[in-house]
Structures are given as structure tokens and as C-alpha cells.
Amino acid sequence: MSLEGNTEIKLEHVSKTFVDKKNMSYPVLKDICLEVKKQEFLVLLGAGRTGKTVLLELISGLDGEYEGTISFAGGQLETKDMGIVFQKYALFPWKTVLENVEMNQKFRGMEKEERIAKAKGYLKLVGLEGFENHYPHQISGGMKQRTAIARAFAGESDIMLLDEPFGALDAQTRWQMEEEVLRIWEEEKRTVIFVTNNIEEAIYLGDRIVLLEGSPAMIKKEYIPDMKRPRSYTDTRFLELRNEIGDDFALVL
Amino acid sequence: MSKAGRQLIKKILLGCLGVAMFLGIWQLLMTVGIISQRTMSTPGQVMETFLVKLSSPDPDGATVQEHFWSSLKLAMAGFFSAILVGIPMGLVMGYYRTARRLLNPVFEIIRPIPPIAWIPIVILFLGIGMPAKVFIVFMAAFVPCVINSYTGVKQTNPVYIQAAKTMGAGHWRIFTRVCIPSAVPMVFTGIRISLGSSWSTLVAAEMLASTNGLGYMIQMGRTMIRPDTIVVGMLVIGCTGALMSILLGRVEQHIAPWRD
Structure with a gap:
């Protein structure tokens, strides 16, 4: 099937059910319909255990067992070309910061010199110059997540999936990283799906926010924070939207 | 002086003190007469015998160096062949289900057999020469190599595998670039256990069936009621084991620098 010009990812009636060894069914996602536009910064917002990570796994192709269809620009039904930033960094501890970022292009078969040059470029973009030869255990959580972001971007895929990337960081670092991610995204526009359980983070970052609720999770509502970036946490519109989402969120819980 | 320097000196001094205390208690027990002079030698006598044994083949037919080299060669031959066979086998079993299903049942049966229980059958097949002992050492070192490599690969954090997949890595790349490196710490633990196990098994084998080596010595x-010779042999075995362990630690730091 072909998608209309501006759509990067299209989910149609996607449902996912886990079945355990005793044949018990655990429906996680139900009838998810969603279109993600090219170069859109989409935020998937939901409380814990609402299948957000599962949805990313389906989109990324890491999990291929689901009902419904997921299609991509150009009509492909499957794509491996995606950069993912995982909740817990997932950096290879046996590789240095530079080698970790380089890995992405290495697996894609790029020549050594070219991929090192690229990796260095992305490390510069995330502000990690001078840390190329550190191992992951030698750098802070924020720096690890920067490395992971650089690694995901270095694959030069059109689609970036970020799964609660700042959940493990302290508040201060988190704000910094949110700014960073917007800056990087504005420098290197990609289609971004950003998963979070934090309402303010969602409003600060998203072009569009999709709220997931329930068990199995369904799309409850969409919000468009039509505010200029950089957004201020104390802006009236910001606070209104936060309250609005907060009320819906409360009902969810 | 730097703090690290002071800590190092403290560490060395305390280590020496520990050894001195051990020797002191040993000497004291003998001086007081709790241990009879007929059944045990004093630290001084042991040291003396050690120095004499460096050049004299009495009473067991070879100098202590000759026994030492004979043992070390056998232990290393068995140990390295076990590493060469065991680690690849374990890694492959950890990643490929078919290999696991094929090899695991046999391995699970062989695994609980203590290495020295192989000695009788091996004597029948190979006699008491070098191949027999190398084989017994091999069996002792092989098992921990396989188990640890296998477990190391199986315990690869699935998130690393997912990350590699999203970067377009196929099965072979995931195995060689993700699972194997992430198994390295476990593999090294296996190597460490193997090394200790080959050394102790060799000595046991030499005690049962041999004409040279430290175990034979x-x-x-014992046969000649020479406790000084026995203790010299024991201490050489102990010191060699400790040295090998330190050396292996160095190698590990070099190969796996990402570990704290």
C-alpha cells in the first residue's frame, strides 16, 4: 500500500496480545491507529505499563507478531532503518564512546575512515568531544544517554525512536537533555517518536502528543501544543495544557 | 608520598606480616611439641631442603626444578587444549540452539564426573605417560571453559542484541560482535577456574600414576617419611598456583580493559 506524500509511519488497527506458557492472554495494545508525519516530533505519553515500549518494538520490527498493519513511507511493510535510543542506554560496555557510535555504521558496512569521521561529527553534535576514548562506565548517566543518542543518529535513518530516554536521569540533567534533543533535532530533522510518562517533558518537546491509556492500551486523546520553541514551563498556554492533560491523565490512573 | 603509594606499602607490609604469622605459628607448634618433629619439619628445615633440592635429585630421582617443569608442561598442555576446544564449543552452544540441543545431553553427563575419576580408565587406555595426564587435565579444565562460555553468551543482555539488530546486524555479527565480547568476563572466570582445576588435578594424577612431577615428589x-620434601612440594604447588592466578589477572586487564 502506498502512503500519502507526507506520512512516514502509518499504524492501522494495531493490536498486540502476549500469550504465556499456560495459554493465558494478556492484551497490551488494542486497535491503535496512528499516522506519523515526516520530520514530526511525536510524543507518546502514558503512565507506566501502558504498552509504550511494546508499541515501539512493533514499529521498529524488533517484535513482528501483532495484528493490524504498520507501513512506512514508500509502501514498505518492514524497515530496519531506524535509530533507537533505549531506556537504559544499551551502550556496549566493551566499546569506547567513539566505537559505540561508530558501531552503527560498522554494522551497515561503511568504510572505517568514513564512519569514524561521521561518529566524531555526531559526538561533537551531542557535546562529547574529548570523551571519545572513555568507556561507558567512566562517564555519567547524562553522557551515556548523549552517546546513545549520537549512536542512534549516526545510523542516519529517517526515523528515530526514543524510549523514555531520560527516565533514569536527575531532573537537572533531564532538562538539559530535553533542550539538547530539540537542538539536535532542529539541526538534523528526522521523524521522531519520543516515549515518556512525564507530561511536562511531552509538552516541552512534542509537535503532537498522543495519550495512551488503559489495559489494553488505546489512544485516548491527541494534543497539539501550538507554542513556539523554546517553550517555557511557566507560559500560560503551557500550564493550561499541562492541567488539561493532567486531568485526562488522572482519569487514566 | 601519594595516597596510592602508601596504600601499596601498607598492603605489602600486611601481606608479609600474614606470612610471618603463619610461619611463626607453625614454628611455635613444633617448638612446643604439639606437632612431633618426626612427622613434620620446621620452616627452617623446609627452606633448607628446598635449597638442597635445587641441585640434588635425592631422595626421589630429580631436582625440584625438573619436577616443576615436568608438571607445568603437562598442566599447560592440558589447560591450553581445553581452552582451545572448550571455549569455542561453549560459545557456539550458547548462541546456536541446534548445537546446544546436540551437545548438551552428552556434556551434562560428562560434567559431574570428577576429573580424577577418569584416571583408572585412562591408565588402561594410555598408560601413565604424558598423554594420559594431559587427557586428565584436559577433562578437568574443559568443563568450566564450556560452562562459563555458554552461560556468558546466554546471559548477554537482550537490550544489546536489540540495539545491534536496529543497527542492521545479522546473526553472525550479533554472535561475534555482541554476544562474544559481552561473554568475555564470564569466559575469563571460566579460564580462572580451569587453570586452578588443571593444576590441582595434575598433582592428583601424578600422585596416583607417575614417575615424575611435583605430585610424584x-x-x-610420604613413602620415605620425608615431611620436608612433602612440604617443599606442597609450597611449590601453592606458589605456582598463586603466580598463575596473578598472571591471568594481568592478561585479563589487558584483554578486557572496560571492566572496573
Whole structure:
């Protein structure tokens, strides 16, 4: 099937059910319909255990067992070309910061010199110059997540999936990283799906926010924070939207 | 002086003190007469015998160096062949289900057999020469190599595998670039266990069936009621084991620098 010009990812009636060894069914996602536009910064917002990570796994192709269809620009039904930033960094501890970022292009078969040059470029973009030869255990959580972001971007895929990337960081670092991610995204526009359980983070970052609720999770509502970036946490519109989402969120819980 | 320097000196001094205390208690027990002079030698006598044994083949037919080299060669031959066979086998079993299903049942049966229980059958097949002992050492070192490599690969954090997949890595790349490196710490633990196990198994084998080696030397010491020879042999075995362990630690730091 072909998608209309501006759509990067299209989910149609996607449902996912886990079945355990005793044949018990655990429906996680139900009838998810969603279109993600090219170069859109989409935020998937939901409380814990609402299948957000599962949805990313389906989109990324890491999990291929689901009902419904997921299609991509150009009509492909499957794509491996995606950069993912995982909740817990997932950096290879046996590789240095530079080698970790380089890995992405290495697996894609790029020549050594070219991929090192690229990796260095992305490390510069995330502000990690001078840390190329550190191992992951030698750098802070924020720096690890920067490395992971650089690694995901270095694959030069059109689609970036970020799964609660700042959940493990302290508040201060988190704000910094949110700014960073917007800056990087504005420098290197990609289609971004950003998963979070934090309402303010969602409003600060998203072009569009999709709220997931329930068990199995369904799309409850969409919000468009039509505010200029950089957004201020104390802006009236910001606070209104936060309250609005907060009320819906409360009902969810 | 730097703090690290002071800590190092403190560490060395305390280590020496520990050894001195051990020797002191040993000497004291003998001086007081709790241990009879007929059944045990004093630290001084042991040291003396060690120095004499460096050049004299009495009473067991070879100098202590000759026994030492004979043992070390056998232990290393068995140990390295076990590493060469065991680690690849374990890694492959950890990643490929077919290999696991094929090899695991046999391995699970062989695994609980203590290495020295192989000695009788091996003597029948291979006699008491070098191949027999290398084989017994091999069996002792092989098992921990396989188990640890296998477990190391199986325990690869699935998130690393997912990350590699999203970067377009196929099965072979995931195995060689993700699972194997992430198994390295476990593999090294296996190597460490193997090394200790090959050394102790060799000595046991030499005590039961041999005409030279450190195990043979201490066994002869018993036959001739020479506690000094026995203790010299034991201490050489102990010191060699400790040295090998330190060396292996160095190698590990070099190969796996990402570990704290």
C-alpha cells in the first residue's frame, strides 16, 4: 500500500496480545491507529505499563507478531532503518564512546575512515568531544544517554525512536537533555517518536502528543501544543495544557 | 608520598606480616611439641631442603626444578587444549540452539564426573605417560571453559542484541560482535577456574600414576617419611598456583580493559 506524500509511519488497527506458557492472554495494545508525519516530533505519553515500549518494538520490527498493519513511507511493510535510543542506554560496555557510535555504521558496512569521521561529527553534535576514548562506565548517566543518542543518529535513518530516554536521569540533567534533543533535532530533522510518562517533558518537546491509556492500551486523546520553541514551563498556554492533560491523565490512573 | 603509594606499602607490609604469622605459628607448634618433629619439619628445615633440592635429585630421582617443569608442561598442555576446544564449543552452544540441543545431553553427563575419576580408565587406555595426564587435565579444565562460555553468551543482555539488530546486524555479527565480547568476563572466570582445576588435578594424577612431577615428589616424600620434601612440594604447588592466578589477572586487564 502506498502512503500519502507526507506520512512516514502509518499504524492501522494495531493490536498486540502476549500469550504465556499456560495459554493465558494478556492484551497490551488494542486497535491503535496512528499516522506519523515526516520530520514530526511525536510524543507518546502514558503512565507506566501502558504498552509504550511494546508499541515501539512493533514499529521498529524488533517484535513482528501483532495484528493490524504498520507501513512506512514508500509502501514498505518492514524497515530496519531506524535509530533507537533505549531506556537504559544499551551502550556496549566493551566499546569506547567513539566505537559505540561508530558501531552503527560498522554494522551497515561503511568504510572505517568514513564512519569514524561521521561518529566524531555526531559526538561533537551531542557535546562529547574529548570523551571519545572513555568507556561507558567512566562517564555519567547524562553522557551515556548523549552517546546513545549520537549512536542512534549516526545510523542516519529517517526515523528515530526514543524510549523514555531520560527516565533514569536527575531532573537537572533531564532538562538539559530535553533542550539538547530539540537542538539536535532542529539541526538534523528526522521523524521522531519520543516515549515518556512525564507530561511536562511531552509538552516541552512534542509537535503532537498522543495519550495512551488503559489495559489494553488505546489512544485516548491527541494534543497539539501550538507554542513556539523554546517553550517555557511557566507560559500560560503551557500550564493550561499541562492541567488539561493532567486531568485526562488522572482519569487514566 | 601519594595516597596510592602508601596504600601499596601498607598492603605489602600486611601481606608479609600474614606470612610471618603463619610461619611463626607453625614454628611455635613444633617448638612446643604439639606437632612431633618426626612427622613434620620446621620452616627452617623446609627452606633448607628446598635449597638442597635445587641441585640434588635425592631422595626421589630429580631436582625440584625438573619436577616443576615436568608438571607445568603437562598442566599447560592440558589447560591450553581445553581452552582451545572448550571455549569455542561453549560459545557456539550458547548462541546456536541446534548445537546446544546436540551437545548438551552428552556434556551434562560428562560434567559431574570428577576429573580424577577418569584416571583408572585412562591408565588402561594410555598408560601413565604424558598423554594420559594431559587427557586428565584436559577433562578437568574443559568443563568450566564450556560452562562459563555458554552461560556468558546466554546471559548477554537482550537490550544489546536489540540495539545491534536496529543497527542492521545479522546473526553472525550479533554472535561475534555482541554476544562474544559481552561473554568475555564470564569466559575469563571460566579460564580462572580451569587453570586452578588443571593444576590441582595434575598433582592428583601424578600422585596416583607417575614417575615424575611435583605430585610424584610429594608422594615419594610420604613413602620415605620425608615431611620436608612433602612440604617443599606442597609450597611449590601453592606458589605456582598463586603466580598463575596473578598472571591471568594481568592478561585479563589487558584483554578486557572496560571492566572496573
